[in-house]
Amino acid sequence: MTTAELPTIDPIAxxxxxxxxxxxxxPALEGEPTAAKDILIIDYSGDLEKxxxxxxxxxxxxxxxxxxxxxxTFWGLQVFVxxxxxxxxxxxxxxxxxxxxxxxxxxxxxxxxxxxGMGPWMMGVLAKKYGVASPKELLEAAQALGVEFIPCQMTxxxxxxxxxxxxxxMSEPVGAATVIGLISENSIPLFI
Amino acid sequence: MTTAELPTIDPIAxxxxxxxxxxxxxPALEGEPTAAKDILIIDYSGDLEKxxxxxxxxxxxxxxxxxxxxxxTFWGLQVFVxxxxxxxxxxxxxxxxxxxxxxxxxxxxxxxxxxxGMGPWMMGVLAKKYGVASPKELLEAAQALGVEFIPCQMTxxxxxxxxxxxxxxMSEPVGAATVIGLISENSIPLFI
Amino acid sequence: MTTAELPTIDPIAxxxxxxxxxxxxxPALEGEPTAAKDILIIDYSGDLEKxxxxxxxxxxxxxxxxxxxxxxTFWGLQVFVxxxxxxxxxxxxxxxxxxxxxxxxxxxxxxxxxxxGMGPWMMGVLAKKYGVASPKELLEAAQALGVEFIPCQMTxxxxxxxxxxxxxxMSEPVGAATVIGLISENSIPLFI
Numbered sequence: 401m402t403t404a405e406l407p408t409i410d411p412i413a414x415x416x417x418x419x420x421x422x423x424x425x426x427p428a429l430e431g432e433p434t435a436a437k438d439i440l441i442i443d444y445s446g447d448l449e450k451x452x453x454x455x456x457x458x459x460x461x462x463x464x465x466x467x468x469x470x471x472x473t474f475w476g477l478q479v480f481v482x483x484x485x486x487x488x489x490x491x492x493x494x495x496x497x498x499x500x501x502x503x504x505x506x507x508x509x510x511x512x513x514x515x516x517g518m519g520p521w522m523m524g525v526l527a528k529k530y531g532v533a534s535p536k537e538l539l540e541a542a543q544a545l546g547v548e549f550i551p552c553q554m555t556x557x558x559x560x561x562x563x564x565x566x567x568x569x570m571s572e573p574v575g576a577a578t579v580i581g582l583i584s585e586n587s588i589p590l591f592i
Numbered sequence: 593m594t595t596a597e598l599p600t601i602d603p604i605a606x607x608x609x610x611x612x613x614x615x616x617x618x619p620a621l622e623g624e625p626t627a628a629k630d631i632l633i634i635d636y637s638g639d640l641e642k643x644x645x646x647x648x649x650x651x652x653x654x655x656x657x658x659x660x661x662x663x664x665t666f667w668g669l670q671v672f673v674x675x676x677x678x679x680x681x682x683x684x685x686x687x688x689x690x691x692x693x694x695x696x697x698x699x700x701x702x703x704x705x706x707x708x709g710m711g712p713w714m715m716g717v718l719a720k721k722y723g724v725a726s727p728k729e730l731l732e733a734a735q736a737l738g739v740e741f742i743p744c745q746m747t748x749x750x751x752x753x754x755x756x757x758x759x760x761x762m763s764e765p766v767g768a769a770t771v772i773g774l775i776s777e778n779s780i781p782l783f784i
Numbered sequence: 785m786t787t788a789e790l791p792t793i794d795p796i797a798x799x800x801x802x803x804x805x806x807x808x809x810x811p812a813l814e815g816e817p818t819a820a821k822d823i824l825i826i827d828y829s830g831d832l833e834k835x836x837x838x839x840x841x842x843x844x845x846x847x848x849x850x851x852x853x854x855x856x857t858f859w860g861l862q863v864f865v866x867x868x869x870x871x872x873x874x875x876x877x878x879x880x881x882x883x884x885x886x887x888x889x890x891x892x893x894x895x896x897x898x899x900x901g902m903g904p905w906m907m908g909v910l911a912k913k914y915g916v917a918s919p920k921e922l923l924e925a926a927q928a929l930g931v932e933f934i935p936c937q938m939t940x941x942x943x944x945x946x947x948x949x950x951x952x953x954m955s956e957p958v959g960a961a962t963v964i965g966l967i968s969e970n971s972i973p974l975f976i
Contacts, residue, residue, distance in 0.1 A: 422769035437776055442974075444837060449666055453636060456746075460768040466776050474833055475896075493906045500897055512667075513692055522685045523750075530749040554840075557914040558907070576844040577806035583972055584821055584850050588775055590634075590783045591974045614961035629968055641858055645828060648938075652960040658968050704859075705884055714877045715942070722941040780967055782826075782975045 411459070411533035411541035419463035438467040440587035442579065446475035446501070448508035448520050448535070454592050455538035462545035469587070470542075471579050473552035478503040480549060481565050483536075489560035497559065505536050505567075543569050550574055603651065603725035603733035611655035630659040632779035634771065638667035638693070640700035640712050640727070646784050647730035654737035661779070662734075663771050665744035670695040672741060673757050675728075681752035689751065697728045697759075735761050742766055795843065795917035795925035803847035822851040824971035826963065830859035830885070832892035832904050832919070838976050839922035846929035853971070854926075855963055857936035862887040864933060865949050867920075873944035881943065889920045889951075927953050934958055 439461050443454045454470060461468040472480055481488060481503035488498040513519040527534065533541065543549070551566065553573035583589050631653050635646045646662060653660040664672055673680060673695035680690040705711040719726065725733065735741070743758065745765035775781050823845050827838045838854060845852040856864055865872060865887035872882040897903040911918065917925065927933070935950065937957040967973050 418767050419769045419772075421767055422773045439772070439775065444833075449636075453666065456768050457772065461772045461776075464769060464772055464776070466772060474837065493910055497897070497903075497906065500899075513689070515692075522689065526685055526750045530746070532746055532750065554914070554916055558910045558916060575802050575805055576840050577803045577848060580803075580823070580841065580845045580848055580850060581806045583823065583974075584845075584848070588781065589972065589974055590775075590781055591976055592636075592783055610959050611961045611964075613959055614965045631964070631967065641828075645858065648960050649964065653964045653968075656961060656964055656968070658964060705881070707884075711881075714881065718877055718942045722938070724938055724942065780973065782967075782973055784975055 409528070409531060409533045409537060411537040412463075412544055414531070414533055415459040415463040415538070415541050415545060418460050422464065438469065438582070438587040440579070440582050440589045441468070441470045442589060442591045443470050443472045443476035443479070444474050445511075445592060446478045446508060447511040448523065449510055450592050451476075451479050451505065451508050451535045452538075455535050455542060457590065457592075458547045459538050459542040459545060462542060462547045468542075468546075469548045469550060469582065471550050471552065471574075473555050477551055477555045477559065477561065479505050479508065480551065480567050480570060481561065482567055483507070485565055488565050491560065494558075494560035505539055508535065539567075550578075552576075601720070601723060601725045601729060603729040604655075604736055606723070606725055607651040607655040607730070607733050607737060610652050614656065630661065630774070630779040632771070632774050632781045633660070633662045634781060634783045635662050635664045635668035635671070636666050637703075637784060638670045638700060639703040640715070641702055642784050643668075643671050643697065643700050643727045644730075647727050647734060649782065649784075650739045651730050651734040651737060654734060654739045660734075660738075661740045661742060661774065663742050663744060663766075665747050667693075669743055669747045669751065669753065671697050671700065672743065672759050672762060673753065674759055675699070677757055680757050683752065686750075686752035697731055700727065731759075742770075744768075793912070793915060793917045793921060795921040796847075796928050798915070798917055799843040799847040799922070799925050799929060802844050806848065822853065822966070822971040824963070824966050824973045825852070825854045826973060826975045827854050827856045827860035827863070828858050829895075829976060830862045830892060831895040832907070833894055834976050835860075835863050835889065835892050835919045836922075839919050839926060841974065841976075842931045843922050843926040843929060846926060846931045852926075852930075853932045853934060853966070855934050855936065855958075857939050859885075861935055861939045861943065861945065863889050863892065864935065864951050864954060865945065866951055867891070869949055872949050875944065878942075878944035889923055892919065923951075934962075936960075 441454055441458055458468050458470050483504035483506045485503060487495050488503060489495045510519045548571050550571040551573040553575050556573050633646055633650055650660050650662055675696035675698045677695060679687050680695060681687045702711045716726065740763050742763040743765040745767050748765050825838055825842055842852050842854050867888035867890045869887060871879050872887060873879045894903045932955050934955040935957040937959050940957050
């Protein structure tokens with residue numbers, strides 16, 4: 401198989417197509433549908449497979465018209481550093497942490513079966529072959545569809561990350577109180 | 593201790609007994625109980641301890657009369673491949689992935705302290721000693737109690753899994769849109 | 785930087801201050817606020833970063849007046865063994881498990897970049913530098929603010945843990961049925 405044989409992917413169209421599959425209501429659903437709910441993903445992990453899950457759920461949710469927010473914190477925040485950045489942070493400890501684990505959505509590793517990058521490479525090839533968009537493509541789709549990506553202020557401080565280190569289009573950093581506020585109102589949380 | 597001294601376990605009776613413990617209402621519960629809710633477990637991990645958590649919560653929930661669905665995706669889907677299958681997939685990459693990490697609920701590893709299988713073996717012995725059913729027994733109980741196990745279509749495609757590779761009694765594969773649809777209606781999600 | 789330069793931290797005041805940041809309502813929040821909800825954290829992991837997330841969310845939530853419960857189970861239960869205990873359990877397998885992974889909130893490891901303890905040490909220094917309380921300080925704050933920490937009976941049995949092994953102030957051990965009961969009533973679950 402050569403790259404030329406791989407299908408081209410339009411992730412926004414794909415997210416909308418995935419959402420459009422959901423035309424028929426679930427037959428077995430009991431209970432009254434309640435007021436429209438928001439979805440709040442707490443994106444805690446920087447592992448490739450978890451980032452993928454976050455992006456698939458967020459872009460699908462937004463394509464279905466559900467208000468969707470993603471709070472990115474701890475390892476998860478490293479994913480939203482620009483791919484072009486190599487070393488981040490202000491003091492040697494922060495610089496060392498970024499050196500040991502390269503930030504950016506295109507440099508994620510699997511939590512298992514990473515095999516020096518062979519696992520992620522195989523996942524990428526299989527995803528392309530079966531028409532699944534990459535995490536980066538899904539992130540762009542999610543942003544285009546209106547998903548809010550909200551950085552954790554405390555993580556920004558601890559890792560010495562600055563706004564100019566992060567990808568464009570993120571919301572203002574907030575703290576845990578905003579997360580609890582959203583949950584105790586109408587947001588359904590998914591801790592990924 | 594010999595195997596002969598270990599208690600025999602009937603996981604359905606156990607799940608029902610666990611559920612029956614919950615006869616007395618929680619004293620400190622404030623607020624009006626709202627309409628009956630469903631539970632939707634998103635089973636993302638193939639690690640032994642996470643599979644155990646999924647099966648205990650799903651079988652208990654069903655035994656308490658709560659409509660319970662488990663969406664099995666990514667590493668979690670490997671758990672539902674038949675124990676007898678060794679290599680799955682259609683191309684060499686998919687075959688290699690299944691070879692590197694043996695699928696099937698009886699071949700799960702701990703995410704830590706695995707020690708070449710000694711950790712899971714000790715967990716198994718301790719579980720039996722204290723009357724806790726194995727993940728496989730709990731899966732059978734959950735199915736008997738009406739839990740729906742729903743495979744993720746995208747994962748089926750990426751790993752080259754076919755319906756005949758999977759255990760009996762699973763639902764039709766669906767996509768992320770069905771998950772979001774359930775959450776935005778009346779299902780409480782647990783991402784495990 | 786010497787330890788003398790580090791700020792002193794009052795975690796209860798900090799949790800309340802974090803909560804007080806949330807004075808202004810979120811501008812983009814749609815939908816009617818529904819009845820007050822409880823928060824139920826299922827604390828499954830013993831990893832330093834997950835314990836930190838649990839403690840930050842629980843103490844902030846309680847400081848905001850939200851009824852907050854933390855069900856501690858599997859690896860998560862090891863965190864609530866007294867720091868002074870070294871070996872726990874009644875039989876050799878249980879003793880060996882506690883020997884291989886030291887229990888207690890002050891002995892947590894990172895799930896990645898642990899580097900023989902250097903990662904957790906750097907995290908600790910950075911946290912102090914930026915005024916973030918340690919997991920242990922946050923636990924004390926959470927207890928002072930009324931968070932209920934509820935041990936899992938099944939995990940107590942499997943690991944051979946006794947009430948006198950655990951920190952003071954924990955609730956009576958319960959099982960999965962209580963967790964499902966809370967979720968199916970009014971508690972929003974976070975599986976961490």
